[in-house]
Amino acid sequence: xxxxxxxxxxxxxxxxxxxxxxxxxxxxxxxxxxxxxxxxxxxxxxxxxxxxxxxxxxxxxxxxxxxxxxxxxxxxxxxxxxxxxxxxxxxxxxxxxxxxxxxxxxxxxxxxxxxxxxxxxxxxxxxxxxxxxxxxxxxxxxxxxxxxxxx
Amino acid sequence: xxxxxxxxxxxxxxxxxxxxxxxxxxxxxxxxxxxxxxxxxxxxxxxxxxxxxxxxxxxxxxxxxxxxxxxxxxxxxxxxxxxxxxxxxxxxxxxxxxxxxxxxxxxxxxxxxxxxxxxxxxxxxxxxxxxxxxxxxxxxxxxxxxxxxxxxxxxxxxxxxxxxxxxxxxxxxxxxxxxxxxxxxxxxxxxxxxxxxxxxxxxxxxxxxxxxxxxxxxxxxxxxxxxxxxxxxxxxxxxxxxxxxxxxxxxxxxxxxxxxxxxxxxxxxxxxxxxxxxxxxxxxxxxxxxxxxxxxxxxxxxxxxxxxxxxxxxxxxxxxxxxxxxxxxxxxxxxxxxxxxxxxxxxxxxxxxxxxxxxxxxxxxxxxxxxxxxxxxxxxxxxxxxxxxxxxxxxxxxxxxxxxxxxxxxxxxxxxxxxxxxxxxxxxxxxxxxxxxxxxxxxxxxxxxxxxxxxxxxxxxxxxxxxxxxxxxxxxxxxxxxxxxxxxxxxxxxxxxxxxxxxxxxxxxxxxxxxxxxxxxxxxxxxxxxxxxxxxxxxxxxxxxxxxxxxxxxxxxxxxxxxxxxxxxxxxxxxxxxxxxxxxxxxxxxxxxxxxxxx
Numbered sequence: 001x002x003x004x005x006x007x008x009x010x011x012x013x014x015x016x017x018x019x020x021x022x023x024x025x026x027x028x029x030x031x032x033x034x035x036x037x038x039x040x041x042x043x044x045x046x047x048x049x050x051x052x053x054x055x056x057x058x059x060x061x062x063x064x065x066x067x068x069x070x071x072x073x074x075x076x077x078x079x080x081x082x083x084x085x086x087x088x089x090x091x092x093x094x095x096x097x098x099x100x101x102x103x104x105x106x107x108x109x110x111x112x113x114x115x116x117x118x119x120x121x122x123x124x125x126x127x128x129x130x131x132x133x134x135x136x137x138x139x140x141x142x143x144x145x146x147x148x149x150x151x
Numbered sequence: 152x153x154x155x156x157x158x159x160x161x162x163x164x165x166x167x168x169x170x171x172x173x174x175x176x177x178x179x180x181x182x183x184x185x186x187x188x189x190x191x192x193x194x195x196x197x198x199x200x201x202x203x204x205x206x207x208x209x210x211x212x213x214x215x216x217x218x219x220x221x222x223x224x225x226x227x228x229x230x231x232x233x234x235x236x237x238x239x240x241x242x243x244x245x246x247x248x249x250x251x252x253x254x255x256x257x258x259x260x261x262x263x264x265x266x267x268x269x270x271x272x273x274x275x276x277x278x279x280x281x282x283x284x285x286x287x288x289x290x291x292x293x294x295x296x297x298x299x300x301x302x303x304x305x306x307x308x309x310x311x312x313x314x315x316x317x318x319x320x321x322x323x324x325x326x327x328x329x330x331x332x333x334x335x336x337x338x339x340x341x342x343x344x345x346x347x348x349x350x351x352x353x354x355x356x357x358x359x360x361x362x363x364x365x366x367x368x369x370x371x372x373x374x375x376x377x378x379x380x381x382x383x384x385x386x387x388x389x390x391x392x393x394x395x396x397x398x399x400x401x402x403x404x405x406x407x408x409x410x411x412x413x414x415x416x417x418x419x420x421x422x423x424x425x426x427x428x429x430x431x432x433x434x435x436x437x438x439x440x441x442x443x444x445x446x447x448x449x450x451x452x453x454x455x456x457x458x459x460x461x462x463x464x465x466x467x468x469x470x471x472x473x474x475x476x477x478x479x480x481x482x483x484x485x486x487x488x489x490x491x492x493x494x495x496x497x498x499x500x501x502x503x504x505x506x507x508x509x510x511x512x513x514x515x516x517x518x519x520x521x522x523x524x525x526x527x528x529x530x531x532x533x534x535x536x537x538x539x540x541x542x543x544x545x546x547x548x549x550x551x552x553x554x555x556x557x558x559x560x561x562x563x564x565x566x567x568x569x570x571x572x573x574x575x576x577x578x579x580x581x582x583x584x585x586x587x588x589x590x591x592x593x594x595x596x597x598x599x600x601x602x603x604x605x606x607x608x609x610x611x612x613x614x615x616x617x618x619x620x621x622x623x624x625x626x627x628x629x630x631x632x633x634x635x636x637x638x639x640x641x642x643x644x645x646x647x648x649x650x651x652x653x654x655x656x657x658x659x660x661x662x663x664x665x666x667x668x669x670x671x672x673x674x675x676x677x678x679x680x681x682x683x684x685x686x687x688x689x690x691x692x693x694x695x696x697x698x699x700x701x702x703x704x705x706x707x708x709x710x711x712x713x714x715x716x717x718x719x720x721x722x723x724x725x726x727x728x729x730x731x732x733x734x735x736x737x738x739x740x741x742x743x744x745x746x747x748x749x750x
């Protein structure tokens with residue numbers, strides 16, 4: 001039987017250079033995420049229980065995305081290392097690169113097959129096209145208030 | 152406001168003679184002190200020269216209104232309430248006496264002594280025809296305001312709805328005066344001052360050009376320009392209700408009528424229109440040393456270029472915000488949300504130079520991008536330092552034989568040397584364990600080990616010129632170096648360095664290095680060539696051998712072929728016969744030549 005290796009040796013390689021710059025902020029995100037996961041959800045509606053999780057995941061992915069694509073602050077190696085180690089959602093970032101999805105809140109909101117009328121989530125509707133614009137809509141899946149590119 | 156910046160420029164006092172300094176007494180008086188003679192006086196020392204711009208007021212009351220206006224013009228304009236009140240009080244001895252007890256207010260006329268600031272109060276009221284509850288209240292100094300006793304609201308600016316009534320009232324009053332009161336000019340001149348410029352101008356028109364056709368227009372225009380949006384403050388309003396004793400409360404600084412007529416306009420009053428008013432306002436503002444934007448003449452479009460105070464351009468605002476970000480030491484790698492959550496920026500006034508969050512975020516993005524580039528460039532310029540050096544220095548400072556590695560690691564997990572990802576945790580642990588283990592060794596061993604370490608360092612890196620502060624990395628990262636106490640180690644190293652020869656000549660060393668490299672290269676090349684030759688020779692040999700082998704095979708084959716060619720047509724018998732013959736032949740050959748002769 002092969003030796004059981006510890007977490008450090010399991011392939012989590014040493015992070016590439018430049019990780020020290022963003023480690024603190026990523027740590028803040030992971031702390032937030034842990035807090036969100038540990039918050040009791042007994043007194044909130046069931047569909048809202050995962051909203052904070054989605055939001056923090058979105059923020060963190062956005063952070064990594066902006067660092068690499070917009071500010072060019074991190075190297076490709078580091079970016080890939082971050083993706084591999086789960087600091088950002090590669091699938092979500094892949095959507096952000098497409099026109100019309102620049103601000104997409106979560107992948108569930110574009111899953112048309114999961115909805116009754118094969119439509120996207122209400123948060124994908126531009127503010128200008130909403131009939132009742134006085135109402136503050138929050139989408140069911142992640143609590144997004146609107147992530148259309150034109151907003 | 153006008154008052155705060157009030158500086159009658161043409162009344163500006165001449166500069167003080169050398170040695171004199173100007174001071175302010177606690178009472179508000181200005182006095183002058185001569186440092187050389189130690190003499191102090193309320194009188195301005197340079198004032199023996201008569202001021203050309205400040206004519207002495209006439210001793211007797213003004214004879215005609217124009218004369219009175221010239222006096223005003225000499226004073227400057229009365230747009231400033233403080234100045235106006237002070238000036239009027241000068242001509243109104245009773246008022247001055249009444250107000251003598253008041254605190255001097257810092258605002259002065261053009262006398263040397265500060266004058267107590269007189270207090271304006273309502274004097275008379277006139278019901279405005281057509282708009283019943285409203286009354287028009289005239290104050291002692293000729294200002295007027297609209298007052299609604301039902302709603303207890305009063306406005307310096309006449310509200311739109313009662314404007315028509317007020318204009319009618321003014322016109323009626325002007326006509327009355329034109330008809331019946333020309334004779335009593337002298338008295339009216341005094342009244343005229345008190346009744347306000349709106350009335351003044353109409354009266355002027357009346358005296359000079361009695362036709363009433365122009366009066367209306369002029370009156371309207373005058374009125375149109377003298378309404379201001381300032382609401383009357385409580386003490387004045389209560390005075391309007393009839394409470395006469397509106398005591399010694401502070402006179403609030405008000406914006407006043409600002410279209411103070413000056414001499415030129417008196418000459419041709421008919422042409423007095425909005426443009427003239429605007430022009431006068433600007434001229435007066437210039438007199439006061441004000442920027443056009445600082446008082447409101449009602450049409451900001453007509454202000455000269457850049458009139459709205461010190462203009463803060465968009466670019467400046469962005470730069471200011473960037474300065475703020477830099478000053479606060481914001482990490483350019485941090486996300487925007489963190490910046491907002493921390494809320495450190497909000498307290499700074501520079502935070503508000505940008506209008507909204509979107510603009511701020513934009514500027515932040517720009518700033519952080521630039522900042523990250525700066526950081527990257529700096530990193531690239533810095534030489535690569537061994538990450539072990541700071542860690543070993545840290546160990547030397549903090550390591551403790553009583554702490555196990557996990558405890559130590561946990562205790563100092565926030566320290567930068569412990570977080571540096573260039574160094575693996577395993578290496579850190581190893582160094583710590585070694586270091587701590589060596590701390591328990593006897594001092595002599597440690598000293599010996601340091602000496603051994605120093606001896607092992609090549610002369611190029613450690614020599615007589617080496618400073619104790621920058622020892623080579625080979626020494627600094629060694630546990631033998633860190634585990635000896637600095638107090639005993641440093642003298643030891645210093646002594647050792649003193650015994651060392653000077654560094655090998657830099658060029659020579661360089662040459663040596665280059666030569667060695669060349670030699671190595673050459674050896675490597677030669678070795679490679681030999682290897683290649685060997686391989687080639689072997690190949691050649693192999694080929695040769697193959698060739699030989701091939702030839703031999705060929706020969707063999709040829710021989711066999713040749714043998715096969717000898718086979719005749721008589722079948723195997725003949726062949727056997729031939730064999731036998733051959734055998735016989737061989738025997739015969741062995742016997743001799745006789746047999747052949749017998750055949």
